[in-house]
Amino acid sequence: MNITQINKLKNMLNKTVGSYFNKISHEQLILFISLAIVTFFLLLFVVGPLWEMLRSSVLNSDDDFVGLANFTEYFSSNAVWYSLKNTFTLGIVVMLVVGSLAFFYAYALTRSCMPAKGVFRVLGMAPILAPSLLPAISLIYLFGKQGVATEILLGNSIYGFIGITLGLIFWTFPHALMILSTSLRTSDARLYESAKALKISSFKTFFVITLPAAKYGLISTLIVIFTLVVCDFGVAKVIGGSYNVLATDIFKQVVGQQNFSMAAVTSLLLLLPALFAFIVDRWVQKKQQNLFDSRSVPYHPAPQPLRDGLCFVYCLLISTVILVVLGMAIYGSLVTFWPWNKALSFNNYNFAEISTYGWSPFWNSIQLASWTALLGTVLIFIGAYSIEKGRSFIRLRRFLQMLSVLPMAVPGMVLGLGYIFFFNDVNNPLNVLYGSMLLLVLNTIVHYYTVAHMTAVAALKQLPVELEASAASIKLPQYKLFWKVTLPVCLPAVFDIAAYLFINALTTTSAVVFLYSTDTIPASVSVLNMDDAGQTGSAAAMAVMIMLAAMLAKLMHLLLDKLFDNSTQAWRKR
């Protein structure tokens, strides 16, 4: 081989290596890395635990495969049918009540000219800031045997169906209000103008225009409420009495009998209605998109004294009830020893005296919420960005899009249980995470992943599709585009996601109840424990502390929004 030949070979080599190097651009590399991170995250923290749970539902306590034996045994007990019936009754009743209550509240907020709309909006959303146990405790103070207004129940016990229903109505109300307000707000004024031109009475207009236009929002609301009710376990545990539901059955199986196979079977059962609701909801969401297009003119209500008056009275009534429930919890937390010593004091807030954990659960929760908000927002937004705006890896992106909506269909208890199965396995190298704060954080991110992801996607979809291509054509790297355009434009959505994650991390109980350790016990779980131990006042006090922290977070959110509004959102103003 002579020198020219060697050089030739060298050139050829350079060419091939060079072309491969050129094939993978920086952009693609970054995209690939971020997609890989999201994929790993979702596979490890969603698919893995769920798979483990499915697996253990067909194993017996000695880890032998028993097929569907667990299921047959499970359904042979008539107690199951009782729980099933209860769960569904509860789901449907709460769904219908909250659906109609929230619909008219949202109607009053968006379609009337009543005074004090802002105040009513804040009050209507207030229950979302409290853990689900707070209304349960509050209801005991109100309607328990020693309650201040027990007579209202006409001798019926608050423990059981009535209690769970009231507690869940209170707790799910803001969720319904949120969806319905959005769906009523995006109404086309042109339809109302035509109705006026056709001389249709305003009463009839409501039925032929308002209701059909909000149809999908309403269906979506009902489904979300149903899922929330079916999956909640806090309210049922505290005030449910003997009214068994599927969520408490799981608790019973795990904590009372340490029967994990049965718990897995119950979990699967709980997964089914949630999964069904989720599929219907997806379908509805798709339909809804075509309802309001860019040509639509937003509706602005005109004053109408009778309607506005009725709306005002209605909202006043509802928000008074909300205030009473919240107020009762605060009052209860200040009563020294309910109901025997009603002197007011801050004794119940002296957590250091009451339990060995002292204030640490509260700080744990703040820590949990902060990390969840921080890590979660970064992960979810970058994930959504890569999925939505990436150019290559189309199959992977489609797969991730599917995975990203899966967590919504998984009830918290089921997720928590799956985590025990998956992360406390000797063969799983990730078992070092077990019991750590990081696992709580990751679990909470997963639990609330879908809603946050969809918020991010919706915000990203507002940007022109070809923005990335335009940037590439003027040689602007994608990361610069992200910093200079995408992120500033989506900043309100990013804050929304962070606030959503923060508040939910503060209030959640269902998923974390199996996962905390002594060092990481969150406040919401300590509410549950203190309530069990008879420290009801302190439980109320801790619930109030959670609520205050959530309020503070919400205020911060509004403040940040205002602060960045001028610098990032000025272009939106017309």
Next chain:
Amino acid sequence: MQTYLRLENVVKQFGQFTALQQISLSIKQGEFVCFLGPSGCGKTTLLRSIAGLEPVTSGCIFQAGVETTHLPPEKRDFGIVFQSYALFPNLSVRDNIAIGLQNKGFTNIECINLVDKWLEIVGLLSEANKYPNKLSGGQQQRVALARALALSPGLLLLDEPLSALDAKVRSHLREEICQLQRKLGITTVMVTHDQEEALAMADRIVVMNNGVIEQIGTPQEIYEKPASRFVADFVGTTNFISVSMINQHLMRIGEDLLTVPEQLQDLAISGCIVDLAIRPESLYFCEKGKETISVNIEFIEFQGAYCQVECKLWGDLSAHSIYVNVPIREARKLNLMVQQTRYLAMDITHINAYPSEKIMLKSVVAT
């Protein structure tokens, strides 16, 4: 002129679906080429492949003598304008143009001067500090154009840039783009589904259908000598009149016998049926004669400068309608009326023929 952009056997597949089949094409330096075709024909995919936004499955692309087939878009040399404008919504008009320049390392003063220059060219100097959503569609598209050109790319790609605009603004901007292109001498590729736009703007048109190139030619070639039935049908209006060949010199249309035009004699095989393609303006009414077709007038539509007359072949009501454009001055003289029987003559130099749609023949195409 030397070749600036060359595509060799470019294939693009989306799963099972083949969007581009073996596309080969050369575009000369400074040329304005339009990709024309119905939606889904692959024209946008081809443009995006040239930009590197859509990686090709196989084949090669050369730009300015360098192979760019696998280069990512940011390593290629082009500016692009989209139908959706795709401006950065939170940046002012000035910053939209400046951001690329700053990134390229121009100094602030150079940036300001360049941005001002481009804003002046597109006539938006007074709007420099506004946000894009405060501008009209036409103005936004001008900003996009200025942004695409500010870095002086060697290739300008336009993806249906005028489709979102209303008629007046569209024709105005159409002229502006043409002028600017000629002034800068920049090689330009535009995708459009609007044949009128393509005919008016392009130096050459590439007509595409189902992922293949049907014809490449100047607007005039495309219009007058469509290479395929598809092109004849897609570009402008064409009457397809079924004729049966009696022998090399005689053909039958409806009840009438006519002489086979010279350019069609090659495919006049006795007994075969072909479709004659004749533009409405190549037909005219006249007195009954040897080379005329008898038709029945069905409908007359007043179009301003001319009348469009819809006719049926006499005695063959199942045949397609034949459209004839009659200049208004002539129409007045002819005094045409619905339900009349009249006679049509053809401008035989502007006749093409294609295999009949009804009977599939071997691909016999005459030009």
Next chain:
Amino acid sequence: MKTRFMKTAIATVLTLCATSGYAVQQVTVYTAFETDVLAKYKNAFEQENPDIVIKWVRDSTGIMTAKLLAEKNNPRAEVVWGLAGSSMALLKNEGILKIYTPKNLAALDNSLNDPQSNQAWFGNDAFFNAICFNDIVAKQLNLPKPTSWNDLIKPIYKGHIAMPNPASSGTGYMQVSAWLQNMGEQQAWSYMQKLDNNIAHYTHSGSKPCVQAGMGEVAIGISTASRGAKLKTQGAPLTVIIPNGIGWESEAVGLVKESDAAKRVVDWSISKNANKLYIEMYPVVAHKEVTATTKNFPNIKSAMAKMDFARMGDERASVLKTWSQKFDSKSEPKS
């Protein structure tokens, strides 16, 4: 200047090394003891064993047992201390507990220990149930004070009693088991049937019925005695009644990982000093030489039911199934 800085740095590093060289061992202990005693036990132990630090992981009996079982293949705990005997039996069956004979075992009352010959768990104390009776509510409702189990099935108490659901709570199962073993199977079920008529609701946690009695939500709660006593000291108008045949269990200690430090924790937990601490909280402890100084529950030993813990563990699944079938599927909760 520079040298001084270097010297400080070196000194710091050396100090750090020295500290880690002393390395205090940490022992992870899973427990279901009440949270307020944990610090006390930890301090007492660490005073006698300065080279060992206890790391508590505390939860209710049910969750703790579930956690230990879930972690079966990869135990985190080194010692289990203060967990119900029935749970310990279960853990032993699953092979989680190691067979170990602690020092000075002879000093313990063997009735609180693992009844099997290859002992793996050892009693610390006995915890038992009680009837928590709210005096104020009783007065309002004119309810007499019950003194025996049979009193509770009188119609006058209809809707005034809460008890833990045995399917959710070990405390609940403990009482059901005591009834089954002391009344005789058939009679016990018919007793529970009658009692069910009087039950306002079954709760998911063992101490909740007493808590609710303390708050006046019910008049009577069948629940853990220690919770009742505690609420009473906090000011709840409760009388804690111990009827004959009360359900009880030992709280016990066992070894999960065989290390020297872990063994020393187990040894200390059955020592006389430890038992002296237990007696402050529990009226019955395992050490023969330690007896109650306060007489909160004077006749407790004679009231305690005869309990066969092996049987209690064996028939658990079938008992709970029958129980759920009978009482967990009531169509409507009674008010």
